[in-house]
Amino acid sequence: MLWSGxxxxxxxxxxxxxxxxxxxxxxxxxxxxxxxxxxxxVRVPPCRLDPADLDALAATAPVRTDAESRVRHTRGRSTSDLLRIRAGDASDAPDAVVLPGTHDEVLAVLRACAARGVAVVPFGGGTSVVGGLAPRGGASGGSGAFVALDLRRMNALLALDGTSRTAVLQPGLRAPDAEALLAARGYTLGHFPQSYEWATVGGFAAARSSGQASAGYGRFDDMVVALTAATPEGTLDLGRAPRSAAGPDLRQLVLGSEGAFGVITSVTVRIHPVPEERSYEGWRFASFDEGAAALRHLAQDGPLPAVLRLGDEAETMVGLADPARLGAPGGAGCLAVLGFEGTAADVAARRGRAARVLARAGGEPLGAAPGERWERGRFDAPYLRDALLDAGAFAETLETATFWSGLPGLYGAVRRALTDSLAGAGTPPLVMCHISHVYPSGASLYFTVVSAQGDDPVAHWARAKGAACEAILAAGGTISHHHGVGTDHRDWYAREAGPLGAALLRAVKERLDPAGVLNPGVLVPPAAGE
Amino acid sequence: MLWSGxxxxxxxxxxxxxxxxxxxxxxxxxxxxxxxxxxxxVRVPPCRLDPADLDALAATAPVRTDAESRVRHTRGRSTSDLLRIRAGDASDAPDAVVLPGTHDEVLAVLRACAARGVAVVPFGGGTSVVGGLAPRGGASGGSGAFVALDLRRMNALLALDGTSRTAVLQPGLRAPDAEALLAARGYTLGHFPQSYEWATVGGFAAARSSGQASAGYGRFDDMVVALTAATPEGTLDLGRAPRSAAGPDLRQLVLGSEGAFGVITSVTVRIHPVPEERSYEGWRFASFDEGAAALRHLAQDGPLPAVLRLGDEAETMVGLADPARLGAPGGAGCLAVLGFEGTAADVAARRGRAARVLARAGGEPLGAAPGERWERGRFDAPYLRDALLDAGAFAETLETATFWSGLPGLYGAVRRALTDSLAGAGTPPLVMCHISHVYPSGASLYFTVVSAQGDDPVAHWARAKGAACEAILAAGGTISHHHGVGTDHRDWYAREAGPLGAALLRAVKERLDPAGVLNPGVLVPPAAGE
Structure with a gap:
């Protein structure tokens, strides 16, 4: 991956x-x-690990301390992260990069770090956009030093069970490599988030990723039926059945734990035969509300396509995935993209039934072209962002979800918060939105903001993002549908979980990581006064 | 409910x-x-609460200490529970029954009990079959006294959101009452476990119930999108969206917590329009393996009926739901029951597609009669058990789940364990089994055992159940797919969760219930040496 983009x-x-x-x-x-x-x-700070620390780490796994390795593990890929690294600021660089190759080596790294007060940031694809790779403050009582625990060597397909349609994957597998290994056996995960090209299986699980085909294949956390995690206090090995009534579902405590409770060292995930056919198409709706109602009909009564998304008026007009069409005329209304995957017969049957539902809901069929254009450009937005930054623009995204009845209010509140904050800072934005993940009871909203950079884009965005987060909480939404919490969302997450929910997270953290070395400051809200 | 059956x-x-x-x-x-x-x-032990305890409780909610109330809240409805209460043994009776009417009253009861070292057993329908209502040992440092916290007064439909298709239900609502309240608005939950007639919404959530139409409507834990729980340390209020990436899913820590972490005081659940049509039918397969493969095809590639179950050869022969046919000839093969629910057009389309899948998998259509017979008798088995006990027979059930590839091994191992143990005790059993809950990656197995009572059926069954639990663990299954953990499964659950998983449960318990008053001995494995 490009170190600066x-x-x-x-x-x-x-x-x-x-x-x-x-x-x-x-x-x-x-x-x-x-x-x-x-x-x-790029300015990399001096390494804070002393020779004894480095010896202890080297006894567990390969260690790198060169500047390039440290720069390449600095922060994630939020726009603010990119602006800082483009300016040469690697002040959040890890003091070293450690590369364990097995579950036991991960355990050894965690124990060594816990013993020496060295913080540990699990690192997969480095694609966090919520500050999940930039710990605050180091381990309690430590020097502030931290290592990136890079999982790239743990990149195998360990087992495939064609009868149960499950596969055991290591966490460092990048998504395209996982797909290639599965495709060689005739299977797919069906997980295609925008970070697909670089993100890893472990990161998908740790941050509850959701892909563009979530309507058909489920969110990543839905796909996980079993997992193993290494913690400073030992191993968690969870999941003996698809579902169970044997107590709370502890898998759901590790999923979404963002490296703050442990390091996921394998996941057993559902897999699917590679579909015989994939078919994408576009539909136009007169308004975002009308289109959302149509998506709701599909989510509640079917048939559900594998891909289902709807741009609002602004996003439809801009056609974000295709910069050549930016500002093109004739963009009235809202574009929905549907993707059907499966056997040819199944695709044809579902397309036909979906077409009747959408037509009844006011949709106008646009044929295959808009769907295929979306598919070609589906992973392009992050490249476009680099180009926008080069051109002096600012571009960033945020997302949320709530129940259907609350969606219009949430949409309006977040749009207003972003627009007012950035306009007030002198950089009036273009705010676009789409729905890309639907459930019977609700859906996600994904906002994209483009503006001039202005004099201090990192600070301007921090204020705008804060205003949007306040609006999300006030309107009843969740602080993240699929980006996660990281450090950026932690304070709002604390309010979403409530004081007792936050206390529960701390109790779990203290049990698994009593030395507080795992991703300090990420996810887990501090106690009052800390 | 009958106090003795x-x-x-x-x-x-x-x-x-x-x-x-x-x-x-x-x-x-x-x-x-x-x-x-x-x-x-019935022999009810003296009440261990002193007048000050009773005054403190009475200040929070109505309290009953009469013998009948205490007998009616004694243990649950496992066969061993029934054998003991039929013999007049109410030695596990609660010392009092408390009937709070609001979330705040539940909080007040819990605080009063925590302050006075009085244990609390949340009580819904009283239908636990795993010892979930019989605490072991009382609160730590307490007198051993405990109260049943009966939720029957909290039985309202609080809100219904037709757009999001959700309803907010109080925990003490019995399932038929919930269905009646929803049906008046045109909706159904679609949750029909065998305990349907008596079990409550709160119990469904606390024990991760799964109903007979789980293939179509999901398990109860799938239905819950938000919940509120009262704990001695305060309130948990969780769920702002159908799904979220905001950290671990704390809802999944309360679901399945069986009253050991808190009392669920409301759930927001998914609801569905009452189906236009319900259509049940039977299919015959030559063997359990052949039938299981057919169910797997439906679970993995669809179409999935709302109800999907398959009896093994023994259960098919016995036709358990219809005692008049017990031992009737012509029972060769295995009976599958499919139930389709939805619009007439949807039911017809799915039935047709399912028929093609089942025929390809070797199934022989038996028409509507076996399906309709199953539907008529679907809630009869517990009544039949009473009759069997009256006749001197012993009848009990247990269940598990695992991934498809492990299902045949799990089936054989549990059958052998039950048969060998009971035959060794001089009461050779009839062991029957069915699959009634399917997932893309696996399925449940539900065993029914009938034998002579012998001289000490409670002890004989404890040994046979123990042997079955050992077999489940050794064969890779979960200790419960939908009955829960209670006290009966706790030791095996500890092994399933692993030492660190068990430690996590204790950490959560200690944070929410530091006085240890909530259902002591239920669910949470004790630390070594405790």
């Missing part, structure tokens, strides 16, 4: 001149003062 | 003479020595 540098493209012109005219975007610094110019 | 005494029927004859000839069943004692003859 997203993905394969060879795929990066500058924005077309016409788009640069529109950004200037519509949002006041001015060319940025400086391009990213060179990698060699 | 199941349900409405008016519905109890003696076994037909032919059945009694078969039980005698096949299993050596002899008429029992004595019928149940009269209610007035």
């Amino acid at each position: 997203w993905g394969d540098p060879a795929r990066a493209e500058p924005l077309p001149e016409a788009v640069v012109g529109l950004l200037r005219d519509l949002l006041g975007v001015r060319p940025a003062g400086a391009p990213p610094v060179a990698l060699a110019e | 199941w349900g409405d005494p008016a519905r109890a029927e003696p076994l037909p003479e032919a059945v009694v004859g078969l039980l005698r000839d096949l299993l050596g069943v002899r008429p029992a020595g004595a019928p149940p004692v009269a209610l007035a003859e």
Whole structure:
């Protein structure tokens, strides 16, 4: 991955001149003062580990302390993360990178770190956009030093059970590699989040990822039927059946734990035969509300496509995945994309039934072209963000979810909060939104914001994001549908969980990580006064 | 409910003479020595609460200490529970019954009990079959006294959201009452476990119930999108969206907590329009393996009926739900029952597609009669058990689940364990089994055992159940798919959760219930040495 941006540098493209012109005219975007610094110019702080620390770590697993390794494990891929690393600021770099190859090596690393007060940040694809890789403050009583525990060596498909349709995957498997290993046996996970090209299986589980085909294949946490986690206090090995009434579902305590409770060292996930056919298509609705009602009908009464998403008026107009069409005319209404996957007969039957539901709900069929365009560009947005940053624009996303009856209120409140905050800072934004994950009782909302960078985009965004988070809480939404909590959402998460829920998280954390070395400051709300 | 058995005494029927004859000839069943004692003859121990305790409780909610109330809250409805109460043994009776009417009254009861070292057993329908209502030992440091916290006064439908298709229900609502309240608005929960007539919404959530239509409507824990729980340390209020990436799913820590972490005081559940049509039908398979493979095809590739179950050869032969057919000839093969629910068009389409799948898998259609017979008798088994006990037979059930590839091994191991143990005790059993809950990656197994009572049926069964639990663990199954843990499964549950999983449960318990008053001995494994 590009150390200062997203993905394969060879795929990066500058924005077309016409788009640069529109950004200037519509949002006041001015060319940025400086391009990213060179990698060699990034300022990496001195390593805080002493030789005894390094010896203890090296006894457990390979250790790297070179500057490039440390830069490449600095923070995640939020826009603020990118702006800081592009400016040469690696002040949050880990003091070392440790590369265990087995569950037992992970256990050994955690025990060594717990014994020496060295904090540990589990690191998969490095794609967190919520500050999940930037611990606050180090281990309690420690030097502030922390290591990135990079799981890339644990990248095997350990077992495949065709009868149960499950596979055992190691956490460091990047999603495309997992898909390739499964495809060789005729299977797919069906998990395609926007971070697909770089994110890992362990990260999907630890952060409750949700992919673009979640309507058909489920969220990643739905896919996990068993898991193993290493903690400083030992091993958790959970899941003997798809579902159980044997007490609370402890799998659900590890899923979403973001490295704060332990390191997921294997997951057993549901797999599916590679579909015979994939078919994408577009539908137009007169308004976001009308389109949302149509999606709700499909989510509640079926048939449910594998992919189901709906842009609001702004996002439809901009056609974000296709920058050449930015600002193109004729964008009235809201574009829905449906993707059907399965046997040819099943795809045809579902498409037909879905078409009747959508037509009754006011939809107008647009045929395959908009669906195929969406599919081609489905992983492009992070590359586009790099190009926008290069052009002096600011672009960021946030997301939430709630029940259907609360969705319109949540949508309006978040839009207003973002618009008012950024306009007040002198960088009036374009705010776009889509629904991309639906359930019988509710759905997610995913917002994309583009504005001029202004004089201090990191600070401006922190204020706007804070206003949006307040609006989410006030409107009854969850602080994250699929990005996670990290450090960025932690204070709002504390309010969402409530004081007793937060106390429960601390009790679990204290039991599994009494030295407090695991991802300090991430996820778990501190006690009052801490 | 009948204090000494199941349900409405008016519905109890003696076994037909032919059945009694078969039980005698096949299993050596002899008429029992004595019928149940009269209610007035049940031996209730003296109340251990002192006047100050009773005053403190009475300040929070109505309190009953009469013998009948205490007998009616003694233990649950396992066969061993029934054998003991029929013999007049109410030695596990609560010292009082407390009837709070609101969340705040529940909080007040819990605080009063925590302050005075009085244990609390949350009580819904009283239908636990795993010792979930018989605490061991009372609160730590207390007198051993405990109260049943009966939730019957909290029996309202608090809210219904037709757009989100959710309803907010109080925990003391019995399932038929919940269905009636929802049906008046055009909705159903779709939750029909065998305990349906008496069990409550709170119990469904606390014990992760699963109903006969779980393939269509999901398990009860799938239905819950939000919940409120009262604990001695305060309130948990969880669930702002159908699904979230905001940390671990704390709802899943309360679901299945069996009153050991708190008292569920409301649940927000998914609801469905009352189906236009319900259609049940039977299919015959040559063997349990062949039938299981057919169910697996439906679970993995659809179409999934709302009800999907398959009896093994023994259960098919016996036709347990219809005692008049017990031992009837022509029972070769295995009976599957499918139930389709929805619009007429949807039911017809699914039935047609399912028929093609089942025929390809070797199934022979038997038409509507076996399905309708199953539907008529679906809640009869507990009444039949009373009749069997009256006739001198022993009848009990247990259940488990695992992944499809492990199901045949689990089936054989549990059958052998039950058969060997009871035959060794001189009461060779008839062991029957069915699959009634399916998932893409696995399924449940539900065993029914009938034997002669012998000289000490409670002790004989404890040994046989122990052998079955050992077999379940060794074969990779979960100790319960939908009955829960209670006191009966606790030691095996500890091994399933593993030492660190068990430690986590204790940490959660200690945080929510530091005085240890909530259902002591239920669910949570003790630390080594405790």
